[in-house]
Amino acid sequence: MSKTQRTAPKALAALLALSVAAPAALAHTAPTHKSASQKAAAPAKPPPEDQILAVINGQVLTQRDVDNRAKLFVLSTGLPVSPDVMNRMRGQIIHQLIDERLKTQEMLKRHINVEPEQIAGAISNIEQRNGMPKDALRNRLASDGVSLTTLIDQIRVQIGWMQVLREQLGEGGRITATQIAQREQALQAEQGRAQYMMSEIFVPVADPRHDENELTFTRTIISQLREGAPFPIVAAQFSQAQSALDGGSMGWVQEDNLDPEVVNVVRQMPIGAISNPIQVAGGFVIATVQAKRVVGKQMGTLVSLRQAFFPFDAPLNPQNPTPQQQASLQKATHAIETIHSCDAMEALNKSLGEKRPSNPGTQVLERLAPQMRSVIEPLPANKVSRPLVSMDGIALLMVCDRQQKNLAQQTPGEIADQLMNERVEQASRQLQRDLQRRSIIDIRPAAKPALN
Template identity: 30%
Template sequence: MNKVFTPFLAALLALSTVLVPVTAPAQETTPIDGIVAVVDEDVILRSELDRAVANITAQYANQPGQLPPRDVLERQVLDRLVLSRLQLARARDSGIRVADGELAQAIESVAARNQMSQDQLRARLAQDGLSYDEFRSSLRDELLLERLQQRYVQSRVQVSEAEIDQLLAVREIGGPEVRLANIIVALPDGANAEEVATAQKKARDIKTVVERGDIDFAAAAIRFSDAPNALEGGDIGWRTFDAIPPAFVGLIQQLQKGQISEPIRGPGGYQLIQLVDTREAGVQTMTEFNAQGILIRATPTVPSETARQKAEALRARIVAGEDFGKLAREHSEDTMSRNDGGDMGWFPVNAWGTSVGNQLMQLQDGEVSQPFQSEVGWHIIKRLGSREQDVTEQNRRNQAREIIAQRKAEEEFERFLRQLRAEAFVESRLTGA
């Protein structure tokens, strides 16, 4: 495959953490194109691997020294391609599909993120040597993988209020955040003493060369790490301490920014953790509004114009001095607020819909809106007040729920991937693999 990858094209082809191969068209296959892996009844071609490696290489075009030797990079990328191929097969066997309309929306989103029209996106892809059909195929595969993960974990991950209470009781939620990176030196199952000692020494040697300044941590992760995030420089991202496994919290709290931990023995091998950065979390507030509302529904028997005229008449009576709450009880068709005189309570701006929210933002306290239309009919609202509400505690509970759910989802899906890989027939034909 002689196609040249630009940084723009590489970015488009690396839309997710799972590397999705873009299969070359049949007419581009040459007689020297060989098989680098057999995956169940499917194969991965040398051209596919070269293309995926070229994608990674393009992303590091300005930092080529951070990449490992070609044979190591090929092995890492092939492992990803194999796992991707197995997941795609499982997704299709499970009946997961991506409709053409959904794919079109995803393409539109990609174009928007790159500040392009779809025609400009097509032109740029062609300029960089990738057909539009190839790009669509790659993006469809990515959506399939996302849905496979969502479907698998959705029914298996439940978070109870008791679990949230338990987490909040033992951990500080919403406190300082840390950005972490890691390097893993893997050990095989049932490793003997010599293998353990070798892995531990390798981890210590990596730590030494990084601290000596011979190579930075991200480059070392790309070259030496056996973790799935190796090609991302070992980046784990921002985490609160409550989102970190308890065994590592004390260790990380002792690190200074930029420092690297001693090798830590885990189930899969030895791990080095770097504290990349820290930041403080502040008090979280939300603007809430208090209002009264009247709804006149538009129905097949009450045309929209009739509903508008009734709303206009009611507003005129309110402006003339009649009580808003009394008219709401008598005329409003909003069953949630009618009996309370149209009282909508305190709520975030768009809790009653964007149409109501937009009107609230334009009103002053005590002011009554002109009649306005939503998808259900015509409204009049009176803004009673606004306030800044401290939602730190509410967000802490939501954050705790997300932390527990994310942890369970990751564990479940990692278990699924290990099982998927273990049950598959995979034969690597890379030299030295």
């Protein structure tokens, strides 16, 4: 055994401690202890899976549907969720699935079809926004026995509903050059005022006189978020705003485009905090703010990167790496000494199977996670970073280009997207109310305890 082979286990252990940690969003940990009351309580007999909870225009909603959605939430957040928490969420899951049935029926009525490629792209987007490797979410669901159909059905409704709304808007959904110019003038008038990079989860309330269930559900979601549940995944599953497909991300928004109740909260929120329930017209909002700036002015550093990823043949045990993992470390160390251009990094990553994209896209240095920023910020252009070891492989990064830019300058395309999102959100709430009024929804006795 060579000296390099003898020291490889220690080197991998040390590098793992130094490296940017792999996303833990999919880690599944069981509770470490049970209270005396939990031990003493006899397990309740679960209801039959085929028990009908509601009939929506002749289409049934069963206990199995609710259970699968609950399992999807638990597994995708990676947090241990107590039976008590799940019981508090059950009523809102039923409401959400009823709304999805209504949306699906409207999609079928309009002959709207969602292509598999659209669904795959949406799942990939959720993974990317949460820092997950490709296919990590679907693989985890499969390994835990949750049908991927549960996730696919939800995303199909979200995508198809967007197509319904665009059809509903018709010509009214076309953004004109005049409208973009008017918004640009409005932004000029707001120079010096606050603007927020934020995400939202919107929980609708059917009857504002009786919002106890929705409020309980909103507080439950907040507690899970504060314990570490990934905001993009929770938003994708439970938010009824059109931003759900983007993991709740609203992008940069100015105060005039937010509900006054939300403005009052986000003005005071620390970066990264999760708000308490914010009551707005139609429901509750959960907000988080990623960054704040002054309208029209925010200098930032745009960094163009390339990466090469050396995949492991099995999850890494730092104290006992496999021969393949030791060889990967040696290859990565050799690449640090021999790779001197971004083109060479791309070629190297392709030769390794391109398990992660060679070009992760232009990044804003100031918005990177602190650990990642500490790696990128001091790295000279065209120089390979130190090995970044995770449980599934070793990443090398290279900076191709840096440039300073005023990030607060919105392009006409960004303004058009913002205007469209505002119209779509308004149309969605109106059409949902209309569908509920016109529908026959029969809530069965088995569902009423959760809804009362």
